Amino acid sequence: MDVGSVYGSYYETAKSYMGLRKEEKQARFAEKVTDKSQVSSEDMTLEEYKAYFNEKMNSLYTHPSQRNRNDIIDITDAAYKRMQTDPEYEKKILDALAKNKAVNFGNYIPQISYMHIDDTYEKCYGYTQGMKENDGYSGSSSAKETDAGRQKKARQKELLEEYLEKRAQMKEFQQEALEEKIAKQELERSRLTKAWSSKRQMAAATNAYESNVMTETSTGSNSLLG
Numbered sequence: 001m002d003v004g005s006v007y008g009s010y011y012e013t014a015k016s017y018m019g020l021r022k023e024e025k026q027a028r029f030a031e032k033v034t035d036k037s038q039v040s041s042e043d044m045t046l047e048e049y050k051a052y053f054n055e056k057m058n059s060l061y062t063h064p065s066q067r068n069r070n071d072i073i074d075i076t077d078a079a080y081k082r083m084q085t086d087p088e089y090e091k092k093i094l095d096a097l098a099k100n101k102a103v104n105f106g107n108y109i110p111q112i113s114y115m116h117i118d119d120t121y122e123k124c125y126g127y128t129q130g131m132k133e134n135d136g137y138s139g140s141s142s143a144k145e146t147d148a149g150r151q152k153k154a155r156q157k158e159l160l161e162e163y164l165e166k167r168a169q170m171k172e173f174q175q176e177a178l179e180e181k182i183a184k185q186e187l188e189r190s191r192l193t194k195a196w197s198s199k200r201q202m203a204a205a206t207n208a209y210e211s212n213v214m215t216e217t218s219t220g221s222n223s224l225l226g
Helices: 003-034 046-058 077-085 087-101 147-225
Strands: 070-075 108-117 125-133
Touching (some): 070 147, 087 108
């Protein structure tokens, strides 16, 4: 057997071994996630907790009428960290998600559904964009997606990307407008400060002049009396 064959055999064996080790590690973690009594979320790394929470979120009941809806759920790292150490907050977020996922939209659904989850409930928000006919929905989950349906889904994805791009541009525009407003306020504040300073200087000069005139008048009167 030549050196290349030996190396190739060793490489394939090592590769297979590493693959099995990775699968075993993932399987062990999945078993821990399934059995809550064996793992605490606080003992997980952030990435492990993200996988754990996302699995819980994806297992929530979703009403069949929402099958064709484009959902975007944006969860910040700060939110994951808060939920990892605060079970009550985690439950509050999951309850809110479950409530949204259980809504029956019937024959018309939003084109886009966006939800932002942050580290406080006050920072969380969500909205929908547009409405469309809920093709293929007849009150049961047995309808199959057709080629036309897939084409519509692709088009909806394009619209979603265009919408997100416009939204990002709008945020940038708002930030620029805010910075411009702050700059104008700073200029106005500087102008008023200078005007106020100039007024004070003028008042001081006037007072000094009047004081000087009074002193000279008093001196002149004394000379006449003398």
